[in-house]
Amino acid sequence: MERILEFVNFIRIQCTGPMKTLEKHITLNLREANVNIRPAKTNGLWCHILIPVTLTLYCCFDNVSTLYKITTCISIGLLFHSILFILFLSTSSLFLKETVYSGCVASGFVSAMLMYVLLQRDLWFSLTVSIMSMWLYTKLLRVFLVKLDKTFTVGEAMVTAQTVVLFFIMSVIKFFFEMKTDDKELEFIGVIVYTILSTVGLIVTALYFLSDSHRTLDTLVYILVAAVIYAVNVLYYTLGAKGFIQIFSYVLLERDRYRLLMFWLVLVSLAVCALLVRTRLAVKASTVTRKTFHVLASMVFLSGIIYDVHLMNLAAGIGLGVIVLVEALRKSGIQPISEALESVFMVYSDEKDIGVLAMTPLYLYVGLAFPLLVVPARAGNEPELLSGVLAIGVGDTAASWFGSRFGFNKWQDSNRTMEGTTFNILSQIGTVYALQLFELLNSENALTRTIFAATVSGLVEAWTDQVDNLLLPLVTMIAFQFTWIVL
Template sequence: MYNLYYICMRNRFVMFIRCMDAQITNNFREAEIYTRPAQGNGLWTCALLPAILIFYDNIYKVSPLYKLITCVSIGLLAHSILYLLFFYVSCLVLRDTLNAGCFSAAFLSALPIYLKLEQSLVVAIALPLMAIYIFTFFLKLALVKCPKTFTIGEAMLVSQGMSLIIVTMIARVVLGSYYPDYAETDATMHLINTYVFTVFSTVGLLVAVLYNLEEYNRTFDKLVFIISLALLYTLIVLHVSYGYNCIPAFVYFIFGNSVRVRLFCFWLALVLLSVFIIVVRTRKGDRANTVTRKVFHLLATLVFISGILLDVYFMTLAAGLIFCVLILIEAIRKSKINPVSPFLQYAFDIYKDHKDSGNFAMTAIYLYVGLACPLVIVPREAKNPELELLSGVLAIGIGDTAASWFGEKYGTMKWPDGNRTMEGTAFNVLAQMVAIYMLNIFDLLDSPYMYIRTAIAATVSALVEARTTQVDNLVLPLVTILAFQSTTIL
């Protein structure tokens, strides 16, 4: 195992990437731009999301909107690589506005949109340029305005995700109005998309308002007033988008189905338990260790594993809405509004991970995104998608949690140049296999070749977890999806 590791590290391509990584780190230090402290910049992570979308686009007959977003992601990948080459030379590109590289990358997306998807020239040019502009905005914001919060790879991955989400929202509204192929034909997904995108836009406006709020207006009464206006805005948009029965339809969607009612009660109980644990621990003032934080991994895993296997539609709606709530809570924590912000800050100080060295509580948000991202990325047209939908649950909810507990308690043999143990890595794979076996025993999961596919994907994710210095919660679910995709030949 050790010999194999060192052979891989001496590979010429790997050596070039490591030298490039080191040079980029030096350039960032000279420019006084501080990324999250880590042994590497995670340059490879910028290819994860586009690779997954391209793979699904080629093996399944996905929707026209999915194809469109895949084409846009090609341009984002090209622009990310261009940025890495720029960073290798200098970091001055972060101080500039849009450059010629933006138009070159946009062209790589515009060509297949125009020729393959047969969209108008305006759409083929406008959407990729918009996506690259949004990506550039978030990348500069992450690296320059949020010091020590992201590595370069994490910043690129997050910026790609935000860009694709916003472009999806715009394309769904604009193209869905003029092209029947881009309109949502599934009534349930239409309801879910309407509510999630509306709440997402509302939270975006709330974050902008809180960020620009004057110091004397940072009071609890003003916060209540702003949130009340936001709720009114949400109701107006929903009324215009979905009709006068927008609220009754939402209530009936949840409480008009017995399975969803039971899921709702189960999730509510887990949320209340989580709040109780946070309040008790915060009052004691004891710093949480790694094993303690993994309790929330297990609670979140119970939510997602029950939702994905019993009602994936309800899980998608809940995941989208709660993600918006998490963003809003983080914005309120940073807005310094008494007495809410100090309590949230104190709870963050108690539970923060050592990787939360920057301005924001990214590890908790990454955990949620990692568990939920397969719901967005895996297309509905995929055959037997259960394992891929469970990628986040298996990789970080079960595998990473098991590896952390077992490695800390019983691990003795450490991986070269790291603090992860080989025993923890082995238990990571074993835990994922046992989880799949138990789900099969209780007739909750039955997918072709699921044990072989899980063994391959679990091994890949466990090895990446053992070696990567990037945030596990963000990259492991995507790596696991890619690993499951590689097994589709079975």
């Protein structure tokens, strides 16, 4: 066992060694530019490869839609953009003050050429979409790093900015260029989700631009009423006069979905009760206590993915809108709503939530939901859809609980224990085995694939100082994809 640990540590040192000099220069330049990133041992420079690699692998080995391929091409451009960003940031702090730089245009040409040559899209379409994506990515990176003090590391800012840009561009292309899929049910769900998220976006924008004198409950009511009117009109225009009846029938009447909804309602009620009780006691929640919400959220996604993945897609989109809206209200300064939400945040925030925004709850939700958006619809993809549940709902929670109680041997340069990592891996494997035992998961080679994916995500969880909720689902998805190549 000691020989294995020595070998693992040797590989780790060899892989991370060349990055240390780059990390040092970037840290110095960030300090010189008075940029306060989230305190961490490293800047997480490796994180920017995760989303492009995930999308590219699926694009190469699965039958995906044209929109998926376009999104993948843009993500490759963002990958080149991120590499140039890291290199320039390592040379000078003045780089952060530039509005646009040549790397932005060069990265745009990479995406444009991929779309033009490989996908045979119109040249002007390819150039417009690519340059707009790179420009937006540049803007977001600077806002995340410069304006939002102590909220992101460099790597976390890149992953978050990539996610926002790709989702936004995908939404714009989908609606303005009518790229529909053959799955009518997913089209129906997409209309509802995009309507909800665009409505939330308008509310957040309105709250951001409110003057201090207008930050009142009356103004909030006017904004919410206007948002509801907008959503109703969009749904009426896109779904027709019977659209609302369709939504009601789809959610409550088809396939006995009310049973699954009742189960979710019980879980949500338990979470709300726990929040209220803990807030009233004003006792700071421990790490293990916070993991309770990981379990409850994971049970929602696990049940949805196993029993009704389409309804889970709809619920995930609506839930994302709710979480973003709650955070916007917390920061809005509208009393007593902001004060009440802030009191809950102070009780349940962890050591990583020291920035302007509370990103940990959002990371948890996005980490659980992201596979639903990224993993193509095909037989045998259930383990990949469960990547977030396994990595952070099961593995990370198990590692935290077991490691805090029975862990004594820590990994080198880490506060994580070997015992916790071992239990992390075993808990993921045990979950998949239990699902197979009760015939809830019938994917081919699911257990073998999970052994590899769980080992990879468990080791990354033990060594990284970046936010687990954001990165581990992506790492797990990539690991699952590599098992398809081998098996």
